[in-house]
Amino acid sequence: MTASSATAIPGIDLNSDLGEGFGRWSLGDDDRMLAVVSSANVACGFHAGDPATMRRTVCGAVARGVTIGAHVAYRDLAGFGRRTMDVPSDELRADIVYQLGALQAVAAAEGTRVRYVKPHGALYNTAATDARVAEDVAAAVAAVDPTLVVLGLPGSVALDAAADAGLATAAEAFADRAYTTAGTLVPRGEPGAVLDDAQVVADRVLRLVTSGLVTAVDGTDVAVHADSVCVHGDTPGAVAMAERVRSVLADAGVRLRPFVGDA
């Protein structure tokens, strides 16, 4: 996070996508993941997350003391927000305002509030490289609440645009992804892009948190800045990996703390 200060005791945030069911359908094990993470990216109804599911997710986060973020997306339930769409700025901005406000009211009704925004899926990927889309996201967030933090890829135009709009930003690393020597993610589809050994993943996260270093695909060390580490919970194996990450961090004395400071 741009304004984070150094602390003696190392700490880190773990974030995960939660509340990604819709109506009759559920996805992943939100209960177990709420015991792992410190920040919950809550689906807002456009790629997943009907209102009643949103409410249950927010209630679970409140009960666990987990910070709530809005996981905003393209309007694409059938494609789970993973299909790139060419949405004009006025529509995209309004779509983000709408989703954000919907979650804010769900949170308010449960006595809490939304603290950050993370774009989902295709919107996350597009906002990471497309300045116009990044500006749309930033402008929508800033218009609703300028104290919201935007969570995204370090060095992405999404974070640049957010900072330009006067928003605080937070950079995230991905627990189960390999990194290039440039400190960027190895693209999905390339060999070794996704790591599947829970212990290896947990050890990498611990090293990242304590030293700021990750072993890149060529074996060299690369510096990666992260205010938060993203873990997944959409399969039983993913949940177990996230739990391993948490326990390895705990055993090493790393404190889990939301990347958004208390107001």
Next chain:
Amino acid sequence: MTASSATAIPGIDLNSDLGEGFGRWSLGDDDRMLAVVSSANVACGFHAGDPATMRRTVCGAVARGVTIGAHVAYRDLAGFGRRTMDVPSDELRADIVYQLGALQAVAAAEGTRVRYVKPHGALYNTAATDARVAEDVAAAVAAVDPTLVVLGLPGSVALDAAADAGLATAAEAFADRAYTTAGTLVPRGEPGAVLDDAQVVADRVLRLVTSGLVTAVDGTDVAVHADSVCVHGDTPGAVAMAERVRSVLADAGVRLRPFVGDA
């Protein structure tokens, strides 16, 4: 409105359903209607009103000084929210919180805020007589913002439930509808239920505002309490009728004022 006080200069609110387009589709003439009414019931995306349309409607209301209300509905785009649905309480409450929050954020992004809630279509009708649904609406509104006012049919369980939940309420009359001797609406489908002569309608509204009386279907006078009068704008004829109502009121020195007082 429950707490309204008598004033020397007669005043009344005119409300209308606005922003009822969706994407490529528009409905009615919002520009002309925003010049007529003092309160706009803005569709929130479940029966009509995509986010970009909501934003345009809110911008228009801001430009005209028109008060903004959330026109919440069943999730039924194909049926325009007019089909009765048996929605469990937890889903209905969450649906209302969601829609209300979405409009709140759209309003906040334009520097204004939502002041009242009016259920739409089948939800309006059901909440008028079904205590469980009325309580769901009231509870959802109160959970989001207890300063919101609920607009509905005088004597309806919708207003009773809102009052029980600690919310202010406002009663509306319908400009173009006939009344029984009991002061209730003549059901649609019965002869003479809907009036179509703009001058007759305007004169009735003026009498209602200045005397609190309406001529019932049998020719006798009946007392009708109204904090607001609902006018329609979904056809060219309806817009012209609404304009006539406004001009007859203006000519008689009746001041148009939102039923929600400034905070």
Next chain:
Amino acid sequence: MTASSATAIPGIDLNSDLGEGFGRWSLGDDDRMLAVVSSANVACGFHAGDPATMRRTVCGAVARGVTIGAHVAYRDLAGFGRRTMDVPSDELRADIVYQLGALQAVAAAEGTRVRYVKPHGALYNTAATDARVAEDVAAAVAAVDPTLVVLGLPGSVALDAAADAGLATAAEAFADRAYTTAGTLVPRGEPGAVLDDAQVVADRVLRLVTSGLVTAVDGTDVAVHADSVCVHGDTPGAVAMAERVRSVLADAGVRLRPFVGDA
């Protein structure tokens, strides 16, 4: 089925709801259930079942030699078609024609065809007792293809209306439901309405198939006519129960056969 003839070797159809995922979300274990049933009620997109899921379900049915039926529903993805909706006849009929045609084309593209129609959820329940809705379903099916069979509750107005429209009908029993002495289902919510012991359920189905009798809740025998027996697959326990039913029938020499005869 109205025109079914007696046979020396007992046979029965097993049907189940399949293809009830949507986009990213899945429900139940269709692969295992396709190995159990002889007829698949395939969701058509209104309560579940996006087009790609429909195609996968149809392909699986073709590979297993399972007969395909259209599981038509109210347009209610968020409520999984389980919420009663008051849909006017012209809309309901068109909705059913639409869903049926969509599945017919998916089937045609895979070299097979739809043989029957079973209403889903709230539409099933409403069509069982509401003559207008039952007539809408029957009229829609007959208009698209008068050789389609309507599957429903024995003695229901859904089957009466289908027969009146010139359609063949088939009656189904429910493997895991208790029956009254009148041969009707014990309403959900009453004690003992749903059976959960797989062996008990399988034995009851066998007795029903071989003798036409079921033990009612009061311990007496009641005659139940069934051309098909509905089994569920939406939980691991349900799948195991369905597999038990099939194996008990097989061990007893009962032949599984679709209730729709080959043309």
Next chain:
Amino acid sequence: MTASSATAIPGIDLNSDLGEGFGRWSLGDDDRMLAVVSSANVACGFHAGDPATMRRTVCGAVARGVTIGAHVAYRDLAGFGRRTMDVPSDELRADIVYQLGALQAVAAAEGTRVRYVKPHGALYNTAATDARVAEDVAAAVAAVDPTLVVLGLPGSVALDAAADAGLATAAEAFADRAYTTAGTLVPRGEPGAVLDDAQVVADRVLRLVTSGLVTAVDGTDVAVHADSVCVHGDTPGAVAMAERVRSVLADAGVRLRPFVGDA
């Protein structure tokens, strides 16, 4: 159309997008346009066209003797199918099969059938240049009914892919669009891309039909092949222009005839 033969009496097809309302919303004047065109591109529910609207459109076409085509689109009601989406092949093919089948059943229920397919909006544009998408459209159409004709831009990969899939194709010109000297459309947004003088447009269509020539933007003549001419009906001015085109053709003795020959 690839197999069209020369005739002594000149004839042409006029096609238009119809049935583009959804639920409460209508678009354009379908009744007047059905008196103008010989082929109706009927929306199938993904960008517009709920089932009841589809039925009304098909009934109107039957009453007027207008040929019915399926106007298939991306699943994007909020964007009216005009936003480019990156839809994987298996999903896109299934989406097209689904829409096509839905309209086939609506047509069958009214005693007629679908004769051709025209992609809509962003899908039309993408299929015109993107071979993968063009192949998806062609494969979906061929899988459902290989006698269907694909209507598209002359020289587009959409028509190439359709021909490769064994389908008949038909090329369309646009009545109100300017052409380059290469015989392609002047891109929207460039000066003079869209013509708005009804008489000029009608005279150009007549010349195209009788001589195969269009005056390009630089004043030279360019040959344009068209089996059908697309006219619009989404504004009162567009309807009047379409009517002018029809009357100018009629006065010149040009016979209106569907581009799909009777089977």
